Amino acid sequence: MSISTASKALNNTGRMGEKTRERVKRAATEIGFRPNALARGLLSNRTFTIGLLTNDTYGRFTLPVMAGITEALVDHGVSVFLCTIEDDPALGKVHVDAMLDKHVDGIIASGKRIDRRLPVDLSNLPVPVIYAFTEGAPGSVTFCADDYQGAALAVEWLQGLGRQRIAHVTGPESFVSVRERARAYHDLAGGGELPVMYGTWSEAWGHEAVAQLWASSGEKPDAIFCGNDQIARAVVDALRERGVRVPDDVSVVGFDNWEIVAAQTRPPLTTVDMNLKALGREAGLTVLALAEGRDVEPGIRTLPCELIVRQSCGGNPDR
Amino acid sequence: MSISTASKALNNTGRMGEKTRERVKRAATEIGFRPNALARGLLSNRTFTIGLLTNDTYGRFTLPVMAGITEALVDHGVSVFLCTIEDDPALGKVHVDAMLDKHVDGIIASGKRIDRRLPVDLSNLPVPVIYAFTEGAPGSVTFCADDYQGAALAVEWLQGLGRQRIAHVTGPESFVSVRERARAYHDLAGGGELPVMYGTWSEAWGHEAVAQLWASSGEKPDAIFCGNDQIARAVVDALRERGVRVPDDVSVVGFDNWEIVAAQTRPPLTTVDMNLKALGREAGLTVLALAEGRDVEPGIRTLPCELIVRQSCGGNPDR
DNA sequence: CTGAAAGCGCTTACAG
DNA sequence: CTGAAAGCGCTTACAG
Incomplete structure (x- = not known):
């Protein structure tokens, strides 16, 4: 049993007896083997990591967006770096560089209003960038509420x-x-x-x-x-x-x-x-698509709002 | 000029002429060279990445803590994975495993009260764990407000x-x-x-x-x-x-x-x-210390609160 | 169907 | 003072 056979067994690649594959898999779970994502990333250029950048300190808008992203991407094994940059461009650049060094698969920029840019230049980055609830660069993909x-x-x-x-x-x-x-x-x-x-x-x-x-x-x-x-x-x-x-x-x-x-x-x-959470979900799925090289139409995507009925209007709250 | 010489020049290790070192560094900045953190991490077992786990959905307590962590660690080049786990242990485990696969240098567990545990087992992890504003495992390091x-x-x-x-x-x-x-x-x-x-x-x-x-x-x-x-x-x-x-x-x-x-x-x-931000700062510095193998005294560290004077008591708001 | 080899991008002994 | 070699933990052609 060679190490390459093991690799192929676990990744369902290569050709081998079904029994061999099964045996390897069983052994792997038994010893609790977990492949090193770093080593993998080095080869595949995919780190299953994305960065979320925001200037929304209170998290009023970013947290729901973040929740949506996480929810959509956890199944794909991706984790998200959050970093809150105040309005300091220098600090923003430091954070972006840190993310880039770690080879995030993509970056989502978020904020607290759709007609302001983050204080940091995200064009010409070596990774896909998408915008959610903040103004995007021309030709980019931007998500916002209607x-x-x-x-x-x-x-x-x-x-x-x-x-x-x-x-x-x-x-x-x-x-x-x-x-x-x-x-x-x-x-x-x-x-x-x-x-x-x-x-x-x-x-x-x-x-x-x-x-x-x-x-x-x-x-x-x-x-x-x-x-x-x-x-x-x-x-x-x-x-x-x-x-x-x-x-x-x-x-x-x-x-x-x-x-x-x-x-x-x-x-x-x-x-x-x-529906900020749904917006986050879409944004997450979209960076992922971009990261995988799939084609995504640029432009502004507007997601519908929803009315939450409580008691301040009268009418039937159980509608 | 070999690749190993370049490495040594940039890391200020090895022995070489000061001029050589300088020349390498200049060239590096000129072409915008940034070492691949993954490759580095593979060797050093340090990813300059930590995980922040919380069940505080609104971020009321976690965001200030997070801000403190980020502030303290950005200078050290570390980025932080945030993940909000609801009270779902299975989901919590998925997230922790994802972080472990990515070889975070440490994990900070946070929450919304100091007498409740996160719904996930953080003992016997291969990385240091510290607790901030949530109940820690016995023998761990926990930070909370006084x-x-x-x-x-x-x-x-x-x-x-x-x-x-x-x-x-x-x-x-x-x-x-x-x-x-x-x-x-x-x-x-x-x-x-x-x-x-x-x-x-x-x-x-x-x-x-x-x-x-x-x-x-x-x-x-x-x-x-x-x-x-x-x-x-x-x-x-x-x-x-x-x-x-x-x-x-x-x-x-x-x-x-x-x-x-x-x-x-x-x-x-x-x-x-x-002073949740200060608490986050301490927590961040402490995981880092642990990650670097430095010794840290276990126990509960209580940080002092501070009175913010506005107008609801009378007295002089400009104290 | 399986294993030996090369290589991802770095760092670190070690030999010159 | 400098460079060739080995190796971190994986994956992927390629040869058997």
């Missing part, structure tokens, strides 16, 4: 509940996500449209917006579509503080499905989920 | 502000962290001690606790020390809703310094920070 469709889901849900005057309280207009969501609001709100209220991604802004809305004379909104869950939470709190009942008087819908805030709000938030 | 000292910091701060009747609203008594913090409260609160209020780690409990406290006849507390920031936030909200002013009438202090809630609370929370 903000327009997600916002449409929210507005249509409110309308289906019979709401007529829907306000939109959101983040800074400089975010494309904000503009896309506002566009959907504009396209769908029809007669009930109010001026979009742009602000910051903070609870303070949610309180302020409600104050403005209720300060003005005239008819009050019967629904508020918020640009994220933090704003939505503050809006719900502000309404409660003025004695406005949610969802009886006003329905509120959020965006992000950030469990930790959406589920703790009183009442819990109905909100749009960007 | 709950007693952190709680003492909070209580003493309230007392320094002249508070006399300090309540303690916290999580489930089944957590050792909860018991340690309550012990510090008990030891220090002296005359102002009230019965410790155990509950869940939710905002709902914070509201409920305030309701109970204000429902009972007799003197009300002038300070509330909360078991975490979520409870503290709810306590602040609940007090505001009843017209009790924070911090004028009642001081509130939290625990965790979870930016996203502590900073968004109105007023922002004074809270105890467990």
Whole structure:
């Protein structure tokens, strides 16, 4: 029994008696043999390792993406290096170089908004790079959530509940996500449209917006579509503080499905989920395809959002 | 010029003319030569790679730990595999095996509480394992925050502000962290001690606790020390809703310094920070030491907490 | 059907 | 002071 025969037996390559192959395999499991991935990688140029780069320190967006990647790739035996680069390009380069030295099969760049680049140059790398929830280089593959469709889901849900005057309280207009969501609001709100209220991604802004809305004379909104869950939470709190009942008087819908805030709000938030985990799964499968030399069409892939129904809108939570 | 000479030049080993060495180095940088870490690892049995295992899905505790590890080890050229295992032992084993196949230099196990084990057996691994913010195997090295000292910091701060009747609203008594913090409260609160209020780690409990406290006849507390920031936030909200002013009438202090809630609370929370990043740094340096064969004393290392002063207690935030 | 040989990209004794 | 050789743990043509 030579070492090369053993290798072939375990890899189901070469030609040999079925019994020999079986015998080898049994022996291998018995002694708990595990091939050295380094030695393998040296030959095959595949390390079953990918790098995930992000500047999202809190992991709000990156962790779900990461979970999706891991889930999709663990069956393929790939492990993922995570590294959070702040906005320091030098540090970013150090990390990328470290990954390259370790011959990752590919890199996934991720972030916290789809219209900003990571502070590091990922073009002309010797490994495939794909982008998820961050702006990609031209000609690259980028995955992102469909903000327009997600916002449409929210507005249509409110309308289906019979709401007529829907306000939109959101983040800074400089975010494309904000503009896309506002566009959907504009396209769908029809007669009930109010001026979009742009602000910051903070609870303070949610309180302020409600104050403005209720300060003005005239008819009050019967629904508020918020640009994220933090704003939505503050809006719900502000309404409660003025004695406005949610969802009886006003329905509120959020965006992000950030469990930790959406589920703790009183009442819990109905909100749009960007399916970041699915996005991570797709991204993972795609780098893998690229790493294996398969052809992948470049461009921006937009994944659909989903509405998570809780109690802040009324309607049936058991839909 | 042989290939071995080049190797020696770049590694500052062997004996050769300084000029030769320089010439080699210059050439190397010119052509952008980067040694293949796999080939190196095959020889040296060091991959400059470590694994971080956690069951903390939201990353609340793991991300700061991870940031510390990365910060401490990037200079040493090590990258870290992150993998989040839910409570699935089978999946955990798959991930650990994947790391072992890749010959990580060591593994850091992390979690969300110091009195629970990860659902995976990490003893008798061929690589060093250390524990951070999760229960370790007997005889291992474990890092955790000093709950007693952190709680003492909070209580003493309230007392320094002249508070006399300090309540303690916290999580489930089944957590050792909860018991340690309550012990510090008990030891220090002296005359102002009230019965410790155990509950869940939710905002709902914070509201409920305030309701109970204000429902009972007799003197009300002038300070509330909360078991975490979520409870503290709810306590602040609940007090505001009843017209009790924070911090004028009642001081509130939290625990965790979870930016996203502590900073968004109105007023922002004074809270105890467990220094998880420092903990990660220590843990990283320690696996590295172990990986390099240096001796490390086993046992539990307790790192001190720090009080982050914001506005929920009064006092001078610019201390 | 099986084994000896070469080689992946490095490093490290060892001989000159 | 420098280079040829062996070897880390595997896989893959290739010869038998």
